[in-house]
Amino acid sequence: MSNETQKEYQRFNLIERIQHVILFTTFLLLAFTGWALKYPEVEHYSKWWIGIWGGPKTAGIIHRFAGITMLLDFIWHVLYLAYMLSTGKMKLRKETTIVPLPKDVFDFIKNMLYFFGLSKEKPQFGRYNYIHKFDYWAVFWGMGIIGLSGLFLSFPVWASNFFPAWSINWIWEVLYVMHSDEALLAIVFILFWHFYNEHLKWDKFPMSMTWITGRISIEQMKHEHPLEYKLEFEDKKGENK
């Protein structure tokens, strides 16, 4: 191979990687410190577990601190996206966007047909396939539901000002159910969806190093993101000629 040929492709820049690291460290902290409060009736284990996190009081402080950090990280990400899009540093293109498109539904069906051996053709994915998109937008859902309810539950006196009078009889129960049930959903989701797709998969085990380096090999890109590869390299080659 000549020096001119690129071996790796920069998939995520430094800011995106930092946002991801903050997101998953706070996520793990939140899951760990909140877990004992989800099932305290299993007294022996919940007490032992909360003890590891410094007892219920300290765990509560860690939980709030991590929660606020995560929300700030989320706001940073949204502002960053707005900046990147408005300055044209990031462009909305159907091959690279994270926005769900009708193609994703067809990709899903194609993928299923392939999995069941009914088709020999794998779907051609862009920069983000439907699995990535599901993974990404699930965070938005979680931020909205768990983040907002968590914020209200941390500052209940302040939050009570926002709720209309007719809701006060049930709003707190709803907030609690939202926070607790959706947190469980988030944990299950990360454990099965994200862990399988980014860690346990045959060619990724034990994990893809992309989260540290931000790079992905060209071979892998051709294999996993063929449409993006075409857009980035083959079309450009054509232009250069």
Next chain:
Amino acid sequence: MKRGLVIAFLCMLLLCFSYYSANAKTFTPLEKQGFLTGGKCLACHSAMKGKILTEKGNLVDVNVDGERYSKSIHGGFDCIICHKQFGMNPHKPTAIGDVPKDIAVSASKISHKAKVDAVALAACSECHGNIYKSWQNSIHGRNVIQKKQPDGASCIDCHGSPHYITSKKTETSTINKKNVVKACGGCHEKEELAKKYNFGTHILERYYESFHGKKYILGHQNAPVCTDCHNYHDVRQWEEPMSPVAWNNRTETCGKCHKGATKKFVTAITHKPIGRDNPIPYYFGKGLTVLLLSVFVFIVSHLIVEAFSEIRDRVFRKKKEEHHE
């Protein structure tokens, strides 16, 4: 200036010492104090085992664990300080006239409640007068005294056997923070009492499900227990104006922890059962459970199908891929 400080210091020291010695005296075991009857009663009662049937039909344990008693907070007391009726001949109560009048009056009011010795139960008021008074006015006290019911907690229903009462700071105390919710639950979870007095048995369950209760189970020091909001001796129904959870007192009561609590905020806490009376959170919760399960089924089945197809590709279609590359 300096001299004044030294004198003040010495006075403090003296105070501490006198306080310590006074306390030490209270806690020396009975036998060493040479009380008239204490040691003598316990000579038999600490060795006796079994129960006797009283005239009223109550089964009463005749055993008093002398050692445990002497370690309890009243362990320095002579038996007849409370069992005032048993003056000289221990098993033939003297006339109630010998008992101080106010205690005799109190005893007659609660005689249907006391299983063994109403005078001894009323004798609590001799030292704990104010507490006894506020108990008399509480919903528990009024049920016993005014409504003449055998239910309604008296001193020993919450504090446990009068012979083994320890400071509430000790873990064995029935009203220690670790045990006090169970103490309330002793009656408030009983079906027959709930039916008779029209209160719900779900209250403790709902408390344990709340954030307050969950934190309490985990041992959070600031987690409120029943008595923090409902008072302890002066427990009242929430509709009574003097109850700390009455509509007009709630902002103050909740404000003890939640600074700046408003009227709107204090409605947050009820012990209402989810479901029948409170359908919105109930069905909302069910909806979220359905969502959780369907997402779970989707991701797990996607994962399994994908994993099998990957294995198939690696094992059975290996040659083909190699050929491709």
